[in-house]
């Protein structure tokens with residue numbers, strides 16, 4: 001396994017591999033790897049000749065009052081995990097090499113970036129789209145792997161790749177969860193014991209919604225209000241948003257149509273930590 005820090009060197013290596021006819025699988029991450037990341041890495045490992053994992057805590061996607069500084073960065077541990085999973089290259093650039101002083105470009109995926117998490121994190125998805133486009137140009141993957149955990153991010157990246165004719169496939173993998181249902185996240189380490197207990201209310205609220213849909217409750221407002229009721233019973237929890245949207249355009253769905261899919265997405269603050277999760281309903285749960 002090689003660790004490559006310089007974008008120009010990573011790009012040259014990738015170009016050479018592609019000319020030799022190798023398929024490149026790519027898993028972009030911010031590090032602090034857990035089973036969620038590893039599920040993407042394992043899938044990518046199986047499906048490609050070469051596997052590149054990037055580890056980069058992208059300053060462009062953090063707001064001024066967000067956790068850029070305290071975001072966990074256990075690089076030695078990440079390195080060990082990558083080696084064990086058969087990763088060929090860790091791309092591990094410094095912020096100054098991806099964003100030199102005179103860096104001016106941003107990629108905006110209009111409308112999709114302003115809803116759900118975009119409302120309380122202005123500029124976040126521009127930061128995500130911009131860094132992912134750069135990483136795609138550097139790593140030149142045949143397939144890039146993302147998690148359904150960050151549902152809006154996956155929708156935005158898919159749309160960006162399509163709109164800009166990027167020559168790659170985007171694969172989106174299911175959410176990996178802890179035993180009590182909490183979606184794995186690098187931010188779960190911020191939770192103290194009480195908060196960790198309360199955090200299980202996120203998947204519980206999604207399960208409740210799923211149950212209601214199965215019982216033919218179609219009215220999104222009613223479902224959302226039942227979910228809020230449940231979440232508000234936890235002392236440390238406060239709801240940022242709960243939305244029912246269509247999974248491609250992220251537009252609000254007032255009534256869930258059993259024949260088409262709807263995405264129920266939420267963000268909840270547990271103490272100071274903002275957690276997100278989602279579930280797909282309708283279309284017989286597919």
Ligand code: AMP
Pocket residue numbers: 028029030031035036037039040145146147148149150173174175176177183184185186
């Ligand atoms: P991050 O390091 O948080 O930027 O995540 C890197 C990639 O891993 C993103 O595509 C995430 O959606 C994905 N990911 C993070 N947590 C999970 C999870 N619990 N299950 C599946 N994928 C995940």
